[in-house]
Amino acid sequence: MADRRSAREFVAELAAGFTELPAPPAGSSVVDGPIGWPGYDEARARAEERTGERESVLCGVGRIGAVEAMLIVFEFGFLGGSLGRRTGDRIEAAFTEARRRRTPVVSLIATGGSRMQEGMAALTQLHRIAGQAALTRAAGLPQVSVLRDPTTGGGWATLGAGADVTLALPGAQVGFAGARVRPPGDFSAYTAESQLASGLLDRIVDPAHLPETLGRWLTLLTGADGRPAEPPAALGATEPPATGWDAVLAARAPERPRADAYLTHYFDWCEDISGDRCGGVDDGVRCGFGSRGGVTIAYAAQRGSATRPAGFRTAARLVRLADRLGIPVLTLVDTPGAANDAAAEREGAGSAIAEVFAAIAGASVPVTSLVIGEGGSGGALAFAAPGRIWATPDSFFSVTSPEAAAAILKRGPEEVPATANRLHLRPQDLVELGIAEGIVTRTSG
Structure with a gap:
């Protein structure tokens, strides 16, 4: 069954001392968005009223376990967690601030893909996200993603599949093709369990264990001291063989x-x-x-x-x-x-x-x-x-x-x-x- 907890409910369960980043300036306002999609402004207003959010992602800094991290948390209730220009603004700001603070980036994803009401202006946000992720990799900072239900389209192909460590919640719908655009066939391929079996993610985590698991991963990915590993002690035979x-x-x-x-x-x-x-x-x-x-x-x-x-x-x-x-x-x-x-x-x-x-x-x-x-x-x-x-x-x-x-x-x-x-x-x-x-x-x- 789909987990429909809100972005703020996830943050409350995962992170201590969460501080939300200020929203980037909205820029010029165009009626019904960049391509004049009829009713887009009204749809956004309804989404804001329903969720209490101004966009489909919530970004901020908090402690997961003992490690401070930048969180990018999708709000699926806001237009299906879709990626638009303002979504890209927020994600870019989050990555930029993570590099300034030298913190890992944790993405909790629930998205249906790019926001069609903004046309190509929405789709090209994937370039922005990929670019920010690349800069963060080059800075030597870890990126961890958690795939919620659903994780499809560009959110899966950038923040999800592009992370250093990819976790998923049980039964999550995961795939590049969304539920309404897939060809007929084997829908079991579009699940977290199938993606794990195919080598495309690292682990499926019970929601109750997610805070502990994320804390362990962040501790590991930020806990090196640079010294060479000592070879382990022998556990078997004590003497070398004669022949x-x-x-x-x-x-x-x-x-x-x-x-x-x-x-x-x-x-x-x-x-x-x-x-x-x-x-x-x-x-x-x-x-x-x-x-x-x-x-x-x-x-x-x-x-x-x-x-x-x-x-x-x-x-x-x-x-x-x-x-x-x-x-x-x-x-x-x-x-x-x-x-x-x-x-x-x-x-x-x-x-x-x-x-x-x-x-x-x-x-x-x-x-x-x-x-x-x-x-x-x-x-x-x-x-x-x-x-x-x-x-x-x-x-x-x-x-x-x-x-x-x-x-x-x-x-x-x-x-x-x-x-x-x-x-x-x-x-x-x-x-x-x-x-x-x-x-x-x-x-x-």
């Missing part, structure tokens, strides 16, 4: 600790992002931001499966966002390699892997990597930061798997263990080769 094949068996052992265990042990608490923003989610990669001793560290962790293109793109998205916000990154390497089936190739495996290589190579923040299991070829190397790689005793890193190496050399399965030994893939071999900085212990980190 290459022993290393392979240890890394593949079912009981060996995986990424989730390392993240739980390393962080006091954390929040995951989800999806590659291109239509895909890879459950074999976990990315997000965690708090360790009150300091934020971003993480991109492989969970032991073959990494799919969506996983690489999500990791690249995480690294780029962390870099822009000045948040150091920790990566956990654990994959037999990149997925190499036909579907992965059609999904752009090569370009997705290239995105991660480029994101880590171009990052100005420090990136720390720990190999916690299998390090399978380029699919694993893409997650590893040159010059800051460590390894656990129950891990290995290899140019290719022992099985693949034996097959390339036209050797039988019985030759796989000996091939593993020749590959020099043990953690101590990585240190001797200068690939890894060291082997972590249970007291490291």
Whole structure:
């Protein structure tokens, strides 16, 4: 069921000490708006009387949790939360003030799209909003959006989908096409739940938990100190393997600790992002931001499966966002390699892997990597930061798997263990080769 709380009701529940920004000057007054839409002035007057608002957005500064933020809150009761010229004036003023104050921007969106009674003058407000969001990204300030019901049209395509972190309320209608202009077909695609499954937003949040969740996110996105992440302590084996094949068996052992265990042990608490923003989610990669001793560290962790293109793109998205916000990154390497089936190739495996290589190579923040299991070829190397790689005793890193190496050399399965030994893939071999900085212990980190 649609949540029709007013903008001021949302603000009262979310923000302490909210101070509304003064409305920008209205400018020249034209009867029935810029294109003379009959009855537009009367429609605005009725909307003002019904909602008590002068426009479809309420903008101001308040504290969410411990963090001061700029809030842009849509009032759907005012002409369907539509975007007009005065809406653009207010949103531009909010972004400008956020940059002056150095505060994050939180948008709580409920809109049907651009205001048709203003024609192209309304539609081009999307340029203004996109421009302001770009300036705010360049200033290194985080942007978080909350998708209410409905979030459609330009509001979704700018403030919603363009945010660094995108949350949504359950059952919210979310999509570029509004309900009255969609072609016949599967309407389930236009829901927050569908958008989450398609990798286009990060999390669905129960309204009762929204204040706490927003507070946690704002704390994380503003809580870095710039220092490199220390590699986590080893959670599994205590001694390096004697042979290459022993290393392979240890890394593949079912009981060996995986990424989730390392993240739980390393962080006091954390929040995951989800999806590659291109239509895909890879459950074999976990990315997000965690708090360790009150300091934020971003993480991109492989969970032991073959990494799919969506996983690489999500990791690249995480690294780029962390870099822009000045948040150091920790990566956990654990994959037999990149997925190499036909579907992965059609999904752009090569370009997705290239995105991660480029994101880590171009990052100005420090990136720390720990190999916690299998390090399978380029699919694993893409997650590893040159010059800051460590390894656990129950891990290995290899140019290719022992099985693949034996097959390339036209050797039988019985030759796989000996091939593993020749590959020099043990953690101590990585240190001797200068690939890894060291082997972590249970007291490291």
